Amino acid sequence: MPSADRRLQPRRRPRQARAELTRERILAAAAHVFVEQGYAAGTTNRIAEQARVSIGSLYQYFPNKDAILAELLVRHIDRGTWSRGEQLDLSPGSLQDLVRTLVRDAIDNHRDDPQLLRIMMEEAPLSQDILDTIERHGKERVGQVRDLLALHPDVRVQALDIAAELIVFTVEINTHKLMADPRGVPVATFERELVDMVTRYLRG
Secondary structure (H helix, E strand, O other): OOHHHHHHOOOOOOOOHHHHHHHHHHHHHHHHHHHHHOOOOOOHHHHHHHHOOOHHHHHHHOOOHHHHHHHHHHHHHHHOOOOOHHHOOOOOOOHHHHHHHHHHHHHHOOOOOHHHHHHHHHHOOOOHHHHHHHHHHHHHHHHHHHHHHHHOOOOOOOOHHHHHHHHHHHHHHHHHHHHHOOOOOOHHHHHHHHHHHHHHHHHO
16 A cells, blocks of 8 residues: 555544544544634644544544545545435436436535535545545446436437436536535526536437
8 A cells, every 4th residue: 555545544443332433523523623723724633622532542543634534535425325216206207307306416415514525625635545435436326327317218318328427427526616615606506507407418
């Protein structure tokens, strides 16, 4: 493993409930400190103080704040895993509602804290764990969307694999950009325009 990746690896994976709670407190404290004080000022000492643990306890779990931010990003990506495909209406005439569900789901997964999202996008180092998580999540999401497109009678595109990749990439990258800096386009306007664009593409 490259030295940069070793520097970002968590030091200890909790096996007991108490240890897991401590690790969760550290991650929650780090998110709070990064947002309130900025990433540069968000030292491990301040994170430990916010989490009410000793700095030694923090270092049992994470070697530095970069590793903490990397773990927060991995969790953010994993939280976007989508599991509602079986609940969707795939009848004729419902394509726009299907696309709206996909777009709204992406928006909802990024609503929690725009400041933390922006910090993760700008500051998080690209460890192998993050790259693997992005690749795994992307494959899962593209596969889910492709399966839905294959079942929907209103879809007219021929290359479903490519179409699914284009849709997932377009929705994800634009949602990240919007929710990291939501002061520009109103979310409702963004959702409407993106839904219309994707729906028209799928109808051919």
